Amino acid sequence: xxxxxxxxxxxxxxxxxxxxxxxxxxxxxxxxxxxxxxxxxxxxxxxxxxxxxxxxxxxxxxxxxxxxxxxxxxxxxxxxxxxxxxxxxxxxxxxxxxxxxxxxxxxxxxxxxxxxxxxxxxxxxxxxxxxxxxxxxxxxxxxxxxxxxxxxxxxxxxxxxxxxxxxxxxxxxxxxxxxxxxxxxxxxxxxxxxxxxxxxxxxxxxxxxxxxxxxxxxxxxxxxxxxxxxxxxxxxxxxxxxxxxxxxxxxxxxxxxxxxxxxxxxxxxxxxxxxxxxxxxxxxxxxxxxxxxxxxxxxxxxxxxxxxxxxxxxxxxxxx
Ligand code: GLN
Numbered sequence: 001x002x003x004x005x006x007x008x009x010x011x012x013x014x015x016x017x018x019x020x021x022x023x024x025x026x027x028x029x030x031x032x033x034x035x036x037x038x039x040x041x042x043x044x045x046x047x048x049x050x051x052x053x054x055x056x057x058x059x060x061x062x063x064x065x066x067x068x069x070x071x072x073x074x075x076x077x078x079x080x081x082x083x084x085x086x087x088x089x090x091x092x093x094x095x096x097x098x099x100x101x102x103x104x105x106x107x108x109x110x111x112x113x114x115x116x117x118x119x120x121x122x123x124x125x126x127x128x129x130x131x132x133x134x135x136x137x138x139x140x141x142x143x144x145x146x147x148x149x150x151x152x153x154x155x156x157x158x159x160x161x162x163x164x165x166x167x168x169x170x171x172x173x174x175x176x177x178x179x180x181x182x183x184x185x186x187x188x189x190x191x192x193x194x195x196x197x198x199x200x201x202x203x204x205x206x207x208x209x210x211x212x213x214x215x216x217x218x219x220x221x222x223x224x225x226x227x228x229x230x231x232x233x234x235x236x237x238x239x240x241x242x243x244x245x246x247x248x249x250x251x252x253x254x255x256x257x258x259x260x261x262x263x264x265x266x267x268x269x270x271x272x273x274x275x276x277x278x279x280x281x282x283x284x285x286x287x288x289x290x291x292x293x294x295x296x297x298x299x300x301x302x303x304x305x306x307x308x309x310x311x312x313x314x315x316x317x318x319x320x
Contacts, residue, residue: 002311004278007054010309014060017308018050021301022062031288031296034268037166043069043269043287049208050301053216054280057225065208069285070163072267073105073121074211075149075201077218077248079130080120081232081240082148086134089239095132095186096125098243105250105268105293108177115184117177121247121265124177130201131178131187131194138193142200149204151231152214154224157204164203171199206271208285215273215281218263241275245313252292252299260302261312272298276311 002010026048035041049063083092097111101118110117110124117124135141149157178195181187187194206214217224218240222232232240244263249256256264264274270287272295282305286297306312 001313001315002276002279002309004055006309007056007279011054011058011060014052015062017305018052018060018062021304022048022050025286025297025300026063028297028300029288031290033270033287034289034293036268037163037170039160039163039166040070040269040287045288047270048286048297049284051208051212051283052280053209053212053225053283055216055220055225055278059209059212061209061212063208064285067285068205068207069269069271069287070160070202070267071204071206071211071271072202072269073123073126074206074214074265074267074271074273075204076121076126076129077240077244077265077273078148078152078214078232079126079133079145079201080243081222081236082145083120083129083132084236084239085233087132089236092129092132096120096128098246100247100253102251102254106173108173108180110180110184110186115181115186117181117186119243119247121243122250123174124181127174127178127194127198128181128187130198131191133197138196141193141197145197145201146204148231151227151229152217152224153206153210154213154227154229157206157210159200160203160205164199167199167202168196171195174198202267208271208283211271211273211283211285212281213283215275215283217281218275219277219279219281221278241277244275249294250292252290252294256299260306261314262302262306264302266294266298268293270295270298272302274302
């Protein structure tokens with residue numbers, strides 16, 4: 001397992017390694033961009049960026065790292081953190097489980113016995129988690145969520161209105177899940193409001209640097225390495241990372257844990273974040289997705305970074 005002491009060694013070759021990785025994979029044309037809403041289908045499939053932020057505040061970046069895109073499912077990680085702060089681990093567990101599903105992210109399934117959605121990283125669990133965010137009305141809940149994203153990114157964040165509107169108009173499947181959970185009393189009556197907040201969180205605009213910094217904040221005990229602000233209470237970071245580790249890459253989560261071995265989360269717009277605890281955060285953005293909804297280039301980049309620098313959490317062989 002790589003430690004903070006190893007950072008200096010890694011850092012010396014990181015920038016050139018990222019540049020090599022970027023040129024190696026920019027010609028890879030596999031995968032298709034998400035097309036469930038026209039706004040996402042319009043994206044340029046060649047956009048590609050990699051960014052790493054360390055817990056010491058150093059940044060390494062290559063490609064289109066300033067390009068904005070909607071955060072999509074990566075938001076689930078951070079909203080899970082906010083729900084933990086709002087309700088604590090025990091209560092949250094009564095509403096949303098922490099079991100990987102082995103099914104697609106948008107599967108309409110609940111745990112047979114408990115009627116809970118399986119985990120906060122799949123859509124059903126994320127909608128249930130979002131429905132628990134505290135606030136005296138829709139505006140306050142949205143503002144609390146945007147403030148939370150601001151603590152992680154260090155700047156104001158905005159919702160892309162056209163993506164939000166499309167998600168809302170076309171989100172029949174998500175709406176169906178919400179109704180199923182309402183039927184079992186797992187979310188409250190105010191289901192449309194919870195769905196709106198979920199669609200808004202998915203439509204928050206970030207760039208690849210933001211992703212790396214958000215991941216680095218989780219790597220740094222919940223403290224943003226650039227601003228020094230506590231983005232999430234430290235005691236919840238291990239809960240967040242455990243769920244990312246086992247459920248963050250949808251039905252590829254097991255193979256990911258086996259091969260790459262670091263907590264990660266992907267989103268349908270092509271982003272991936274990965275967290276090396278106490279060391280650094282990785283952000284990758286490349287829109288074409290594989291059949292499980294993970295960025296093709298993003299997966300390749302993380303696999304190679306993990307191998308090259310021995311990032312797998314359970315790596316115990318001698319360093320070369
Ligand atoms: N907005 C998308 C949805 O709810 C997010 C899914 C994703 O990124 N995998 O379906």
